[in-house]
Amino acid sequence: MSRLILNRRRLLGLGAAGAGSLVLAGCDQFDFLGARNDPVRNFLERANQLTYSAQRALVGEQALAKEFSESEIRQGQRPNGSTDPRNIELYRDLEASGFAAYKLRIIGLVETPKEYSLAELQNMPARTQITRHDCVEGWSCIAKWTGVPLSRLLDEAKVQPTAKFVVYHCYDQMGGGLSAPEAYYTSSDLIDAFHPQTIAAFGLNGAALPVANGAPVRIRIERALGYKQPKYVHTIELVDSFAKFGMGQGGYWEDHGYDWYGGI
Numbered sequence: 001m002s003r004l005i006l007n008r009r010r011l012l013g014l015g016a017a018g019a020g021s022l023v024l025a026g027c028d029q030f031d032f033l034g035a036r037n038d039p040v041r042n043f044l045e046r047a048n049q050l051t052y053s054a055q056r057a058l059v060g061e062q063a064l065a066k067e068f069s070e071s072e073i074r075q076g077q078r079p080n081g082s083t084d085p086r087n088i089e090l091y092r093d094l095e096a097s098g099f100a101a102y103k104l105r106i107i108g109l110v111e112t113p114k115e116y117s118l119a120e121l122q123n124m125p126a127r128t129q130i131t132r133h134d135c136v137e138g139w140s141c142i143a144k145w146t147g148v149p150l151s152r153l154l155d156e157a158k159v160q161p162t163a164k165f166v167v168y169h170c171y172d173q174m175g176g177g178l179s180a181p182e183a184y185y186t187s188s189d190l191i192d193a194f195h196p197q198t199i200a201a202f203g204l205n206g207a208a209l210p211v212a213n214g215a216p217v218r219i220r221i222e223r224a225l226g227y228k229q230p231k232y233v234h235t236i237e238l239v240d241s242f243a244k245f246g247m248g249q250g251g252y253w254e255d256h257g258y259d260w261y262g263g264i
């Protein structure tokens with residue numbers, strides 16, 4: 001509890017209290033803790049009001065997301081957003097061949113660009129974690145994710161000192177109809193990318209990751225909201241700016257008004 005109070009003081013010290021007064025006014029630290037358990041309230045009241053640095057001060061760099069037990073997995077991971085990108089020819093062909101030709105690429109501001117087949121990823125030391133996925137649409141799901149720590153892949157590629165962010169590029173496209181289709185992408189800072197629970201996941205609830213949930217590989221960033229959990233990832237790009245992607249806000253949903261940090 002003392003740690004939380006200290007962090008609140010730091011938050012106030014950072015001058016974010018004005019913007020965050022909706023949350024802070026009239027609620028003691030227990031209410032404030034409670035708010036962290038409600039992703040929707042969290043998102044609406046906090047995410048777009050506190051600055052990134054204030055959220056970072058509050059959450060802490062190394063804080064782990066809560067992990068759950070097997071008995072707390074109540075149902076399969078509810079598919080949401082894109083659930084079948086087989087309208088994209090490249091993806092359809094990969095899926096038809098069991099992802100034999102799939103490569104996960106690490107590019108951009110790295111010393112050694114890398115690519116990994118699915119089999120190579122599956123043969124690396126893996127981490128399994130049971131965590132809760134919180135979608136801003138107002139639902140949560142506890143699921144078991146298995147994958148390679150992203151830190152390992154980034155270490156192998158050797159991130160250059162000028163890199164500031166990690167962009168995750170996906171096969172699926174959003175929109176269409178009247179608006180031009182836009183490839184789904186999102187991004188994180190390096191703290192989240194190197195976080196011990198951030199994995200390139202190829203397993204879900206003890207089986208291969210299904211198409212509906214992002215096969216063959218999706219990234220799990222466990223302290224972020226659902227839209228920061230990119231599915232169908234083909235390329236991980238180290239950058240110092242988002243300017244050249246989409247509308248420059250660091251992600252498909254971020255380009256459409258969602259908070260960039262999306263932390264919980």
Ligand SMILES: Nc1nc2c(c(=O)[nH]1)N[C@H]1C(S)=C(S)[C@@H](COP(=O)(O)O)O[C@H]1N2
Nearest residue numbers: 078079080081082135170184213226229231
């Ligand atoms: N490539 C891609 N990743 C995505 C999305 C998407 O539409 N395309 N939707 C996001 C949102 S809003 C949520 S809640 C989760 C849903 O993941 P799930 O289908 O495994 O539940 O994926 C996120 N990642």
Ligand SMILES: [Mo]
Nearest residue numbers: 135136226227
């Ligand atoms: Mo979501």
